[in-house]
Amino acid sequence: MIEEKIYSYLKKYDLSDLTIAFIIGIVFTNLSLIVHESSHVFMANYLGCGGKIETLLMFTGYSSIGECEKDKMIIIALAGPIGAFLYGLFCWYFGGKDSILRLAGLISFFYSVLPSLCPFLPNSDMWNAIQFGLRPGLGTLIWLSISAIVYYLVALE
Secondary structure: OHHHHHHHHHHOOOOOHHHHHHHHHHHHHHHHHHHHHHHHHHHHHHOOOOEEEEEEEOOEEEEEEOOOOHHHHHHHHHHHHHHHHHHHHHHHHHOOOOOHHHHHHHHHHHHHHHHHHOOOOOOOHHHHHHHOOOOHHHHHHHHHHHHHHHHHHHHHO
């Protein structure tokens, strides 16, 4: 299994379990960030607006998007958290119960998805989508729906 390979590789360096968990957490957090920012850029390019990842730092990133109509900007703004949500679902179900990939899914949900979809958090992707014209009620409904799915998955464990 992938968990055993990762764990045995890191154990060769005589690292404690806590240190291994910390390293794996950092890797999964940054993978989620890459998926999130890449989803913005992919959708911008797909819609003909042009985009590129400007900055990827530890735990943060920024994408620049070219000139675009406001309705396309709404889609681009939401593409990042939706891409990270799909990545999280893939990780959640791919590895199965007690898999380290479930941790990758959880990190994606709670780091790249739910905060980015929060309509009340200034400069979140949902906040930006609302500034571009998405109705606040619809933004709140999307956030609550995705939150309900995530919390339901966690509750099933």
